[in-house]
Amino acid sequence: MPVAKSHARAPRWRRRPEVRPQQILEAAFRVFGTRGLHQATLDDVARAAGITKGTIYLYFPSKADLFTAMLKARVNGIMPPVEVSTGGPGAVTTRDRLCTLGRRLYRFFCSPAYLAMYRTLISEAPQFPRATAHFYREGILQANQRLAEVIQRGIAAGEFRKVDPIIAARAFVGMFQIFAVSQGLLGGQRLYPIPEAKIVRIVTEIFLGGLLASRAGTSRRGPARGLR
Amino acid sequence: MPVAKSHARAPRWRRRPEVRPQQILEAAFRVFGTRGLHQATLDDVARAAGITKGTIYLYFPSKADLFTAMLKARVNGIMPPVEVSTGGPGAVTTRDRLCTLGRRLYRFFCSPAYLAMYRTLISEAPQFPRATAHFYREGILQANQRLAEVIQRGIAAGEFRKVDPIIAARAFVGMFQIFAVSQGLLGGQRLYPIPEAKIVRIVTEIFLGGLLASRAGTSRRGPARGLR
DNA sequence: TCTTATTAACTGACTGGTCAGATACTTGGA
DNA sequence: TCCAAGTATCTGACCAGTCAGTTAATAAGA
Structure with a gap:
């Protein structure tokens, strides 16, 4: 059943450069906190943040950096x-x-x-x-x-x-x-x-x-x- | 310089079925304890025990089982x-x-x-x-x-x-x-x-x-x- | 139309687990 | 006591799966 097109449907995603970092940090906290740093994959984090893995790399250079940034944000x-x-x-x-x-x-x-x-x-x-x-x-x-x-x-x-x-x-x-x-x-x-x-x-x-x-x-x- | 052969040189390895499990458990404790379960590889554990990875699987069915056995031994x-x-x-x-x-x-x-x-x-x-x-x-x-x-x-x-x-x-x-x-x-x-x-x-x-x-x-x- | 945030497919490195073969040791016959 | 056949133990190369990190293509927004 195809979606009725040209029906002003919501876009598949939105550009949100202002809120992404925070969003990612929050997801990282949840995911790292429950599964542990090494058990959790970046795909997990991305999914929890409602984005995809590549986006994470636009804001954080590596998994380790994301982790330490998360720590810093949670002092x-x-x-x-x-x-x-x-x-x-x-x-x-x-x-x-x-x-x-x-x-x-x-x-x-x-x-x-x-x-x-x-x-x-x-x-x-x-x-x-x-x-x-x-x-x-x-x-x-x-x-x-x-x-x-x-x-x-x-x-x-x-x-x-x-x-x-x-x-x-x-x-x-x-x-x-x-x-x-x-x-x-x-x-x-x-x-x-x-x-x-x-x-x-x-x-x-x-x-x-x-x-x-x-x-x-x-x-x-x-x-x-x-x-x- | 080749080793003089037929000189009763030490064997490359020895059969030690009685001590292996203990040996592996001890190495597992050291390695898992310092690097963490997921960071540590079974090759690390094997090296610490002076054997190779395959040998571990003769005594423990999986990495997780080795870990829990180690825990049990360290109660x-x-x-x-x-x-x-x-x-x-x-x-x-x-x-x-x-x-x-x-x-x-x-x-x-x-x-x-x-x-x-x-x-x-x-x-x-x-x-x-x-x-x-x-x-x-x-x-x-x-x-x-x-x-x-x-x-x-x-x-x-x-x-x-x-x-x-x-x-x-x-x-x-x-x-x-x-x-x-x-x-x-x-x-x-x-x-x-x-x-x-x-x-x-x-x-x-x-x-x-x-x-x-x-x-x-x-x-x-x-x-x-x-x-x- | 242009810029750029985002995706999704891709790569390469790594590692848990497997297994065929090599090697130490044992046993039994001479 | 020696040696050959047999067995238990161990090795190391290999495979399949996973995942961090990359990038070409796409779509949102101005």
Whole structure:
């Protein structure tokens, strides 16, 4: 059944030089994220972007370049926005702020977009040291810095004891991340599932307990016996 | 210069059917671990094992099967042995035990063998759900269980407050892991390095502080305001 | 009509998997 | 103890499929 011709039918394709790069980067993120860089073909990416492979080469010189460009465009996708809202609604303690932050962090880490990004980064890091370094500096360290500022404020207010806030912040992130990664990537078949609320509660309790200043000193004299 | 013949010279190759599988698995671990499953060719693996590609197919039906066999053989490579030495040298508290354990954990996570395994697992998990599930159950959950027993003992002894030991154990692991992975894989160029001693000390302090029973209650009434 | 974004067919290199033949080792007869 | 026939193991050349990257032709838009 032939299409009625000369019927002002939509063109088979449109020229879209302004939006193509973004379009391709988005498709690349989806495809690379799900199948992995080497499993995904450029035809896959092109199909996901609604174009053909040749077009990709008009905007990106190679598959590797497309990949690193995608990474660069997603620097902010690896870490959730941690608002260091200076003011806040008055009487909110850093403690409370960390609680909500914890839940938000965990949810973010469980999102498919984050997990895809994490997987991609871990997989390809050795092959793209420069892009990885950029991502690490601009994305990860940056976000960690923001979280550290929240903790720093708690220390300054006397709520928390003195601790290197950078290290504490990363430790906090690490606790949530291991649950998200374990369940999202490894236990994808819901092996040993643990409810979100339980994870968030326990992790936050541990962290706060370890940081609160109320106890005289967590360790009697430094890192306790056995740590040499 | 021809080799003097009939001089009992070494054979070009030897028959080694007993050791070949192991040999191949070891080479596969090295090669897959460094280059990744899809980047590594079977010729690479064969060369690393000192044989040729055809030989691999005498022992493994396909590349994918070789990979899953390798995973299976390395189940114990993902987690360090946590001796739950019941007796111990008398007056060792669970607290002290966790301190040494923490350092040991962190060192283990920083080892190239562990990092390679972690990377491999994260990368290929979606493609090999069955092998991943096996690995998760037999390796990860198992090791976590052993660590949880150490914590459980601390709770039973009244040293620690009541906490789900499985979750606490994984949180403990997560804190060390994020530092090892960040520095080993992402910050491979020694971006923002942190000395081992500092990491181990601070992480262990936070964890112990969050677990010790001394304070009346970490949270006033459950997970505190803001956690809803 | 001219410019240029896009397509679609094409190429060349690479690699998983196969297999015919070569080689180390074993066995048994003298 | 020697040697020949036989077998298990291994090699290396080969094939078929795949895919990154190229390009001649086409169609949108001005």
